[in-house]
Amino acid sequence: MTAPGKEAYGGIPEGRTHSGDRDFLGDMGYRSIIDLLPCYVSVQDVNLRILFANMSFEKDFGSGVGRICHEVYKGTVERCPSCPVQRTFEDKRVHVSEEMVRLSNGERADLAVYSAPILDIFGDVKAVIELSGNITKLKEPQRELAFLGQSVAVLSHDIKNILEGLQGGAYVVDEGIKDGDMELAGKGWEVVKRNIGDITSVTRNILYSSKKRFLKRQNIHLGTLIGDVAVLFSERAKAIAAVLETKTNPSLLITRLDPSGIRRMLNNLLCNALEACQVDKKKHFHKVMVRTDFYDKTHVMIEVEDNGIGMTDATRKKIFEEFYSTKGDSGTGLGMLVVNRVVEAHGGRIELLTARGKGTTFRVILPLR
Amino acid sequence: MEKKGKIVLIDDNKDLLFTMSTFLNRNGFETLTAEDGKAGLELVEKEQPDLVLLDIMMETLFSGFEVCKRLRTNPALKAIPIIGISGMGDELGLKFDEERDEEYFNPDVFFEKPVDREKLLEKIDELLKK
Numbered sequence: 001m002t003a004p005g006k007e008a009y010g011g012i013p014e015g016r017t018h019s020g021d022r023d024f025l026g027d028m029g030y031r032s033i034i035d036l037l038p039c040y041v042s043v044q045d046v047n048l049r050i051l052f053a054n055m056s057f058e059k060d061f062g063s064g065v066g067r068i069c070h071e072v073y074k075g076t077v078e079r080c081p082s083c084p085v086q087r088t089f090e091d092k093r094v095h096v097s098e099e100m101v102r103l104s105n106g107e108r109a110d111l112a113v114y115s116a117p118i119l120d121i122f123g124d125v126k127a128v129i130e131l132s133g134n135i136t137k138l139k140e141p142q143r144e145l146a147f148l149g150q151s152v153a154v155l156s157h158d159i160k161n162i163l164e165g166l167q168g169g170a171y172v173v174d175e176g177i178k179d180g181d182m183e184l185a186g187k188g189w190e191v192v193k194r195n196i197g198d199i200t201s202v203t204r205n206i207l208y209s210s211k212k213r214f215l216k217r218q219n220i221h222l223g224t225l226i227g228d229v230a231v232l233f234s235e236r237a238k239a240i241a242a243v244l245e246t247k248t249n250p251s252l253l254i255t256r257l258d259p260s261g262i263r264r265m266l267n268n269l270l271c272n273a274l275e276a277c278q279v280d281k282k283k284h285f286h287k288v289m290v291r292t293d294f295y296d297k298t299h300v301m302i303e304v305e306d307n308g309i310g311m312t313d314a315t316r317k318k319i320f321e322e323f324y325s326t327k328g329d330s331g332t333g334l335g336m337l338v339v340n341r342v343v344e345a346h347g348g349r350i351e352l353l354t355a356r357g358k359g360t361t362f363r364v365i366l367p368l369r
Numbered sequence: 370m371e372k373k374g375k376i377v378l379i380d381d382n383k384d385l386l387f388t389m390s391t392f393l394n395r396n397g398f399e400t401l402t403a404e405d406g407k408a409g410l411e412l413v414e415k416e417q418p419d420l421v422l423l424d425i426m427m428e429t430l431f432s433g434f435e436v437c438k439r440l441r442t443n444p445a446l447k448a449i450p451i452i453g454i455s456g457m458g459d460e461l462g463l464k465f466d467e468e469r470d471e472e473y474f475n476p477d478v479f480f481e482k483p484v485d486r487e488k489l490l491e492k493i494d495e496l497l498k499k
Contacts, residue, residue, distance in 0.1 A: 160482040164385060165384045168385060168389060171486070172391050184391075188388070191384045191387065235431070239434060239435045239438075
């Protein structure tokens, strides 16, 4: 056995199979096997530049050799905070991490990433080999569970209101019976019945949100829909002395989208925008703008822009992580989860522009069809 | 029988207004009700009650937050005790945050729905004695 690394790096010698396997492998050789592995294999230098990528990698991410790992995987100029390759360069050990990446066809995927050192004759890390398996399918049930949990948290607000109604109604019925006042008891009973109706519909909502939601596309006028949502938020904006404006390109007429999904998405984006304004104590004037326009010939875009507090680098990273997070039991986690679900279901994508102290713009780009 | 005090109830839920005012009437209080924040503010200005019972998450013109802020910043009304009521709890992390919301929202007491009636009466008595 040769020292690890010396020969391995720069190409694996052909034909070093056990003699018994030779017939089975024929002329394939190791390179062919690595190419065909149902996982992504790459070798990277200390700058995370890809020196080698197998065929599976190139099939899903395009040509990788010569490019930087995080640029290929995530389209970002910054290194991933959890980068296992970098850690392997530092301590020569095997590391594992979970990363969210974007395939070249635009789809997102969860990867389990393993990194291992390739040592030179001096025992220094010359390069790192990275092996990633696509675990998107495994993560899906986790996300579904998180979504259900968060939906229940939201619904518990409604449930508490209903409990209040039931408790109050029952009290009035009791008092009516006690005094022989059937009119009062009847009024109390009406309250009880109304709240029984409400709890029935809440229960249906819980069941509904626990199932995979299918889009119900309808012909809608986006400008009108956005106007309707904005009206709901006008009072909230006023309460924090912020201006809420909408602007829609008048030639954007009818689009086929799921109105209830779009409404839910906008609710969450507007909530976030107004909250960002509310916590920003530095500016005297706050504004949230919802802009709707063509993005290009085949896409429409909805922008929600605020001049609130903006995000720190850490928050910016976290907010995208939370799209995939399984722990998001905070309020914002649910909001962004819903936004992401709606955008993904429409086959769209979301862009984020933010600067601490200046503000944030979420741009949702949806295909027209 | 002389009433123990005058309470203004502000809630956008008619059922809650009805059941809560029935409860308070039967426990010796005079009650007046308003279905939205704006009407509630006007009622408080006009009636100068001994206490205000305020729903926080009203989806009407003037939320409970806004009503609270306006009462607290009005010299003639700021001494009136306010009891805040909401269905919003810890699970959303949206519960009243003293530091963050003090400026806008500082009720004397906060009750989560469903409201514990006995505790509510105790708190009302306590606040009216002050």
